Amino acid sequence: MSRLLDEINKYQEAFKEKVPQDIQQVMLDATENLKKLSLSKNALKVTDKAIDFELPNAVNKPVSLKEALENNEFVVINFYRGIWCPYCNLELQALQSINSELEKLNAKLIAISPQTPDSSLTTKEKNELEFEVLSDKDNKVAKEYGLVFSLAEELRPIYKSFGIDIEAANEENSFELPMPATYIVNKNQEIIYSFIDEDYTKRSEPQTILDIIQKNS
Template identity: 70%
Template sequence: MSRLIDSINKYQEDFRKRVPENLQETMLNATQKLKEQKLSKNALKVSDIAKDFTLKNAINKDVNLNKLLEENEFVVLNFYRGAWCPYCNLELKAFESINEQLLNKKAKLIAISPQTPDASLTTKEKNELSFEVLSDTDNKIAKEYGLVFSLADELKPIYEKFGIDIVGSNNDDTFNLPMPATYVINKNKEILYAFIDEDYTSRSEPQEILDIISKNQ
C-alpha cells in the first residue's frame, strides 16, 4: 500500500517550487501560531464517547451515527476542510483506497466537512469516493468534537489569490473550519483511535486505521 505521507511530500515539493516564498512563509507562520494555541487538547480523544449526529449526505439524505453503529462493528469518522484543500483531497483518495478493506472488516467510513451538500457532491464525484461525504452546516458537529478554529486573517487574501472560495463552499462567512481529525469508533460509541492536528498538512495514515480495527476485532 502506498503511504499518504509520500503523496503529501510530493505535493509539498511541487508547492514550494511554484508558490512565492513570502506567501509560503505567511502560511507557515499562521500554522505555527495555530499549533501554539494547542486547540487539539480540547478535542475528543481515545476512550471518550463519540457524540451522536445526523447530517445530510451529498444527495441531501440523513445519515445518523448511532444507526451506522447498529449496522456495523466500527465507524471511521474523518473531518476534513473542503474540496478546495489539496491535502484533504489526497487524504480522501487515500481513504478510498482502503474502503473495501474497511467494509470487509465491517467498518463504515464517513467524511465530514462544513461544505454544503452541493459542494460535498462535487468532492465525492471529483475524488470518485464510494463512501459517504456529509455536510456539517456551521461546523455544528465539529464544534461538539472540539475541532473548530477560525482561519487567520492573513491567510484570507492568499486563499483568495489561489481561487479558494470558503464562504461560497460553506455558505458561511465565519471562516470557521475543522482541524484535520480521524476517529475510529466501536459499537459502544467508544473512541478507539483519535488523530487531531492543528497543522492541516498532517494527516492520519490509512494503514493505522486498518491496524487499530484489526486489533479490536
C-alpha cells in the first residue's frame, strides 16, 4: 500500500515545476499566516466527546453519527475541503484503499465537506469511493468541531486562475472551509484519535488510522 505522504510529495514536486514561484510564495505565506492563528488548538481533540450530527450523503439520504455508532464499534470522520482540492482527492483515494480493512474492524468511514450533495456525488464517483461522503452546508458541523477558517483574500484570485470555483461547489460565498481533520470515535462517542492541521497539505496517514483502531479493538 502506497503511503499517502509519498503521493503528496509526488504531487508537490509536479506542482513546483508548473506553477510560477511568486504564486507559490503567496500560497506558502497564506499557510504560514494561518498557522500563526493556531486555530487547531480550539478544535475537538482526544478525550473530547464527538458532537453528534445528521447530514445528507451524496444522494441526499441523511446519515447520523449516532446511528453509525449504533451499528459499528468505531467511526472514522474525515473533514476535507472539496473535490477541487488535489490533496483532498489523494487523501480520499488513500482512505478508500483501507476501507475494506476498516469494515473488517467494524469501523465506518465518513467524509464531510461543505460542498453540495451534487458536488459530493461527483467526488464519490471521481474517486470511486465506497464510503459515505456527506454535505455540511455552511460548515455547520465543522464549526461545532472547531475546524473552520476563511480562505485568505489573496488566495481567492489564485484559486480562480486554477479553475477552482469554491462558491459554486458550496453554493455560498463566505469562502469558509474546514481545516483538514481526521477523528476516530469509539462506541461511547469518545474521540480516541485526532489529526488537525492548519496546513492543508498535511494529512493523517491511513495506516495510522488502522493502527489506532486495532490497538483499541
